Amino acid sequence: MNLFPTYKRFPINIVSGKGTVVTDENGKDYLDFVSGIAVCNLGHCPENVKQAVEDQMEKIWHVSNLYQLPEQEEAASWLTRFTELDHVFFCNSGAEANEAAIKLARKYTGKEKIYSFKQSFHGRTFATMSATGQEKIQQGYGTLLPTFEYLPYNDPEAVNNLTDENTAAIMVEVIQGEGGVIPGSSEFLQAVQKKCEQLNCLLIIDEVQTGIGRTGYPFAYQHHHLDPDIVTSAKGLGSGFPVGAMLGKSKLKASFSAGAHGTTFGGNPLATAAVTATLNTIFNDSFLKGVRDKGAAFKQTLETKLAPFDLVETIRGQGLMIGIVLKEAAMPLLQKLQELGLMTVLAGPNVIRLLPPLTVTESELNQASELLETAIKQYQDSLYSQTTGSKK
Incomplete structure (x- = not known):
């Protein structure tokens, strides 16, 4: 072995x-009824996605992000058209999408503290593990990043009591997936959004598991009429092809200028062909x-x-x-x-x-x-x- x-x-x-x-x-x-853990949203081997990837394979598989990638632009247009967000950064996974969100929030605001919630799950990289409110994910890796704190989930009062002006963002799942399939109440989620406005910090919604139609809307936050600054996506985004995305508002564009962040494979032509074919079916x-x-x-x-x-x-x-x-x-x-x-x-x-x-x-x-x-x-x-x- x-x-x-x-x-x-x-x-x-x-x-x-x-x-x-x-x-x-x-x-x-x-x-x-696992679907690769909410990945195969169109089922296994959907014909339209298979055909799109095969067509792209006949053209070119990979080009560096140093060059123009019209396939990325097309995939990004689907994501922005069905959200209230304006720009997209493509990567390889949900953890990478959340890493990008954390970096962007800190760079844009100039602040360091990020609040997330107990029993949350945001990934297994060092930053996203630090953002995750589960000790079992963090055990054995020494001191975590010190700028994350966890609030009780579905507790509007705990959110309302936040006063930390050094807060860069509040990061939340609309439904905690790994934490037990726990839906957030509208009262709680609205309290999170209001607190972000009061603290002049960003609202990051992790839709890695709940997005791409899983709850019956393009993204789950749309059930609650929220207005996030950043949304992260992966899993169902490419029907099993490894791809992630961070979506953000136009005000954030200047903070992710050339050289601020990057990826070798993220959003390559094969991945974005899968994204476009997937969204063409689901976002209907x-x-x-x-x-x-x-x-x-x-x-x-x-x-x-x-x-x-x-x-x-x-x-x-x-x-x-x-x-x-x-x-x-x-x-x-x-x-x-x-x-x-x-x-x-x-x-x-x-x-x-x-x-x-x-x-x-x-x-x-x-x-x-x-x-x-x-x-x-x-x-x-x-x-x-x-x-x-x-x-x-």
Whole structure:
């Protein structure tokens, strides 16, 4: 084994996939409600993205950012057209997008302090790890960057009490993904925006997981009518092609002038071809309405089917980003679901996170809800038998 053991991998080798269905080396099919962790928003191997990348491969794969890249301009125009933002910096990942946001906020404001929130996740580089409000991500790396502090999430009063004039930005997720699929309330998010205005600092919204249609709008902040200065994006942006983006308002342009920041591979022609093809499909009113409708119906179905189970504490989320919160550890349930042919992912120790492709069908959602009902019953019964020595 020549890989560092940085991942605790499941004993599943996926060899092919199309749409919502993936197949392992033994020929077993799974409904994929992980989607590469909110990456394959158009499902596996979408034809339009595949064709766009193949067409670009016939032309040129990579050109330095020292030269004109019309493919970048086209991709950037899609992002700015469907937001209230004006300029885009392309990079390779969500962590890199958040790094760029942190650098830009400090350079533009001339201030150093950045506030984020407990249980947040912004990446694993040194700066984005420092911005992340989870000790388990930070352990073992020594002293973090000292200019980050964490506030309690969904607590408007804690935000209202901020008075630090050295604040460069407040960085927030509209829904905490890795933190447990926890939606921010409109009251809380509006308080964050108001505090940014009062402190004359920037509002950075991390949409790495929630963006690109995942919640039924181009970006999740649009549910709450927020006006961010910077938005970061990645994951679903390129349908599985490694790409990230930082979007910012026009007032920030001069602070990211030539030489202020850079990347070798970020936004190369292959990546931006994938971006344009992806957004051409997702940033469409009827497509996005379909996501909202499917998400609402699926959540309602789950609430109805899973209500009888004491094991289930609550179901939360928005669009096709849903968390099933359990009263016990979620890993045994995740493994039961894999056995039944449904792939899911955790969001903390007791939350099953459901992230199907946005192209998932009603039939596939119904199938998934039935598998969840079966697996939860089996898990609950096994817990009951362990504590009583008999089954229901």
